[in-house]
Amino acid sequence: MDRLKQLPTLRINTDEPLTLKYRRKTYRGAAGDTVATALYAGGVRIFGRSLKYHRPRGLYSLDGECSNTCMAVDGIPNVRTENTLLKDGMVVDAQNVKGSANFDWLGFIDKLDWMMPAGFYYKTMHKPAAVWPVAMKQIRKAAGLGVISPDDEMKGRYDEQYLTAEVTVIGGGPAGMAAALAAAESGHRVVLLESRPHLGGCFDYRVTTNGQGTHLYERARELAEQVKQTANIRRFEHAAMVGAYNNNLITAFQVGKAGDGFTERYIEIRSASVVVATGCIERPLLFEHNERPGVMQVGCAHRLARTYGILPGKEAVFSVGHDLGLEAAVDLSDLGVKIACVADIREDGQRPDLLEALAERDIPVLGGWVATHAHGGKTVKKATLSTVEGTVRRQFPCDLLVASAGLTPVSGPFILAQAGMGYDRRTGYFLPTGLPEKMFPAGRITGINDPDAIEASGRLAGLEAAAAAGADVTQAAAAARQAVAALPGPERGCKLVTAPVKGRKSFICFDEDATVKSVKQAIDAGFDVPELVKRYAAVGLGPGQSGIPGHNLPLFVAKYTASTGTPKPTTVRPPLVPTYIATYAGYNHHMFKRTPLHDSQKADGGIFRNIGVWQRARYFSEDFDCKEEILNVRNNVGMLDGSTLGKFRIHGPDALKALQRVYVSDMSKVTEGRIKYSAMCNDDGCVIDDGVVTKLGENDYCFTTSTGRAGQASEWIRYHTRFDNWDFHIVNLTDSMGVINLSGPNARKVLAKAVNIDVSNEAFPFSGYREFFIRETIPVRAMRLGFVGELSYELHVPASYMQTVWDMLKEAGAEFGIRNFGVETQNVLRMEKCHIILGQESEQRTNLLDVGLGFLWDRTKSDAKTVGAVALRQAENDPGRLTLVGIRMADDTRAARDGAIIVDTKVRGYVATMRKSFTTGEAVGMALVESQLAGIDTRLQIFEDECNGELLDARVVPMPFYDPEGERMKL
């Protein structure tokens, strides 16, 4: 089809042709086209088939308010082609068709609508019960929209942006632009959101003039230019608002255009005040076959011609209820559409100049008439018009039926912001009864229609919003208020909901194929309020998010139930328009911390795992049992990167008091040069953290926490001392210090070569703490621990020196055959020693006593002033608790999995950690069991997924399994 290329209102650039492929045919469009308009220009009238009845569907609103033109675009299903800008080489396909959109083998289902009353999915084919699974499968095959395959992957870049603004304007039409310009005068930061790809709104495509004689489209471009020139207005075009929350938090999604660094992006705006200038959509007119391809709304037909240069049809009939319809009829007639007749629901009240213009063009206008029937098998061939009362009918041949009952405001932002909604009897609009704080409406949403009034209301709202955000605009606002008062106010709106028809094929919701008849059925079945009808008859549950039925449904329900109350719109929820989950997800952040030794651990063959917020080397060989690594530590010497350990310093006059509060032990007994192992509990006595504390000086301590607790430790201490006004400071050294764990019988020999302090057992004994410098430069805090059960040094080194110290030790250990070991080896080594890891040998309910750490608790401390002590005192004599025990499998070749459950007639506990011990040759581990089962030699049975129904035998054995006297770590 040839485009109207000379129109000044065009938003396409015909010099930049683009193509798309649909059913092996190539369609030509131009830059600025949407996928839908390019297809329409190429003669496509049927875009897909409806969800339930497989009815043909076509262009209707051009703003994506229904699923009519949802198609699969480049493999992505349910893309709203009316809102998707054409890109060269796109491949599209129709949805829910067996065959093609034009010839759908399932089209016959439309004739079977009598079999499918409202709620049939819940009621029929459920008896006998065996029928339903079969029926459901068939129904699901026949119904639905797009199809996605589970291994689909979204392509593209999804960005996110978090803005702060004084004023946010939702809607980039004339009112929105005027509001943004007015708000920006005070220097405020203004954000302007427009859902279409260009600013302009209802002015953008209209050639009528405003009070100054300027064409509206020119005025729109003037305003847009001003907006662009204003530095403190940030425009987001093609950015639909999807959420509005109290406190004026606004969320939106922006579609990227060519050259943008993103496919779509999520925008979250914290705004002091908000202007809602979302304007109106058209309220669909309900009549028989009101969604036949060829039936479209006024704005759709008008914009097709004016914005995209496509004549929507050759011969048109209009059935409208608003002056915009008359205006479009005049304009389309001038552009070359033959208009047989304009039926106006209103008897009178039309703008006289429009009536004159229609008369000049010999277009008959029938006041008080309405369309009742669109005829034609697949597309419209003929329209029946009737008086509103249904007394007289006339038929007109046509290929285009422009139908709309009137306007209805896009009130979603108000509903989302939890404003109470009421019905305005003059305009027939659903409007907020009370506005949310600092939210101001502007433009057609208030019921006005005069172009100058729209702009003036925008200016006033912009100034009010600026004032609410703190600007002094008293004078300007007073002037703007006067200007608004002098211009026409809200107009009477058309109230007609349905044409005089029975409604069997009058669709109130296109997405879910819900008709007037099915709404009646739902009401007759007792679901007599809109929110219930919505769910029972599935009205407005589809991708259009109630765009089409949202306002007709409550109006129709009110009429049909002869309700005297105020109709209320059904609730809408974010996202207001369909959005990709990918856009919500944003960047696929891979956010894990790396230790200072990450690269060298990787070079040494480390196999990494994400553990908490860290990436850690779990193994250093493909042997995931780590036999070599384990035996090397037991018999020789190994090194572990323990940098993830939480490391803190606490100092200040009340530092000791703070430690006394959160640790269960008496921390006054910590002495310089010695480490103290202790634990923290929560107020329920459940153990949450363990670590060692060292004393640097008076009220100056260092302590370590488990890797997982590092993030919360200082918050925890401050929380439990929040009423005390104590004077202390906590410094988190977790990231600034690294930790090297040097373990094994040869560890001393290695360390002695690398440092010049006396590391003999006498000078640096077990549980000792030393500070020294390596080569007079690198400060090291060293402690002798026994976590893995061997002679072991833990060196705390500044992160920047970690690699250096690591390399020195590696070099020093070369002659002994020093090797790396990973987290799994450490896990087995400490398990053999029955040293617990919190979170592995404990869960949320496990208290200090359960895991056998009761000896840490100093009972002479004040219970009420020690976190967890009161609960421990109570739990002490509670027999119903789990106890940590050592267990050994009857079959030493078959270690149970971590987490396997211990059962008899019911669950009695679970295996915390279990491995085949290479050191002892036994399959041993630790388990939390009910205290009655904790006696040595008690027989336990273990169930796990892989046991094939045969319970595994184990028994309770003494702990630890290795070096029970603890001699080796004190060597």
Add this chain to the structure above:
Amino acid sequence: MALTLTCPVCGKRNGYEFRYGGEDKGPRPAEEGLTPRAWCDYVHMNTCTVGIQKEWWCHRDGCGAWFTTFRDTTKNLEVKPPEAENGQA
């Protein structure tokens, strides 16, 4: 998600940055005469006020301070102290 809170150190900030610390129940009870029941109530019983409630928050992703503020639980918005409003607490 719309919540903002006013940290005494950093000022008004996005609610995402904070961690909730529960209703304000006052300091830990004294050791003397403390019954298990009273202790349990202190730790676990909440009033769950419908309306304006005094509560603890931690500016976790900021300065780390613990502070009390007032929040209207029906709107999930921070409000001025009720004394300054109309005396309801």
